[in-house]
Amino acid sequence: MLLNFTSMKIQLITEDNFSDVVEIYKQGLATNIATFQNDLPQWEDWDKGHLSFCRISIYEDNKMLGWTALTPVSSRCVYAGVAEVSVYVSQEERGKGIGKILLAELIKQSEANGIWTLQSGIFSENISSIKLHEKCGFRMVGYREKIGKKDGIWKDNVLMEHRSKNIGID
8 A cells, every 4th residue: 555645744742642652662562673672651651761852753544653752872961962763663554664754754853953863773683674774874883792682582783873964063
């Protein structure tokens, strides 16, 4: 099915649409290649853990297709312009360009909010996420072997980074 990009709307993630975020996150958890987490987040914890800006979702016909958000990498002031990316696309919408729309919007909004570096730690077997990030200008900057366990299995992480050409570094 082809998507009608003109009928899609970017919306802010709020407590009101958080149940849609959780549903898509749950689908990501089911893959076992999206996150080390095993539990679904509650709004209060998710809200505290993510930056107050760049909470982006995309809808078509009142249905959330995917979302992206940022978490700070450190509380130290020197890292105020560096954030960790989360991006999740509904299972039935994967491979249709939704992730690319979300990441492009995230890059634009993050730069408008003073973020000069976006980073992602992606399970090495999550090839589609690695390719998505590459398409959006991220580059591989490292590889962490057996950095953590998911359901008792050691996982490797590919470290990817997007550096702004517009802000931060002179």
